[in-house]
């Protein structure tokens with residue numbers, strides 16, 4: 001049996017948000033553990049978010065976090081440090097994040113742009129208007145739409161809603177109609193209904209991710225105990241309600 005599609009209203013999005021926050025508490029993403037003053041070699045506070053957004057590609061946050069911790073311990077902290085360190089040393093440091101050869105190249109590509117074009121400070125890059133900033137980020141090796149929007153929303157503090165596999169899964173299971181299947185189509189579902197509020201967009205993305213990791217699993221979602229069950233046609237099918 002297929003799920004009946006509906007066109008969600010702004011209130012539906014906010015209902016999901018409220019329920020998840022009530023259930024789980026605020027997550028206050030993006031988690032910044034070391035920050036600007038972690039070591040004398042740090043360049044800017046955004047570095048940790050940028051590096052984390054690259055390291056988390058195709059892996060769990062836990063693995064990315066371990067790699068970040070290793071970078072910090074090794075003193076490879078900040079764009080200049082990443083730019084200067086030999087590739088082989090960085091590869092060893094971020095091994096826990098998987099795809100470490102590719103991610104090393106991505107981290108170094110980003111660092112090179114900041115060092116060579118923006119005087120070593122991501123604040124200079126983040127000054128660009130949102131559309132120009134997104135365009136510039138997407139031009140950097142290894143930065144796709146999701147990573148770009150992570151960086152824009154959480155590091156540059158500009159409203160660009162982040163879509164990931166977890167968000168697509170939840171939207172599809174809730175039976176929300178999306179005008180197409182591209183990243184931008186899913187993004188528009190949120191950005192056209194919710195005012196560009198950094199805190200709301202950042203927290204909603206974080207809540208959806210947490211919900212997917214803990215409850216709305218790819219296989220065998222835990223629908224019986226889910227706070228969204230009465231709103232979710234997939235959950236009702238799964239539970240026979």
Ligand code: SF4
Nearest residue numbers: 216221223226232235
């Ligand atoms: S009811 Fe099930 S499918 Fe629906 S959101 Fe909850 S866990 Fe996911």
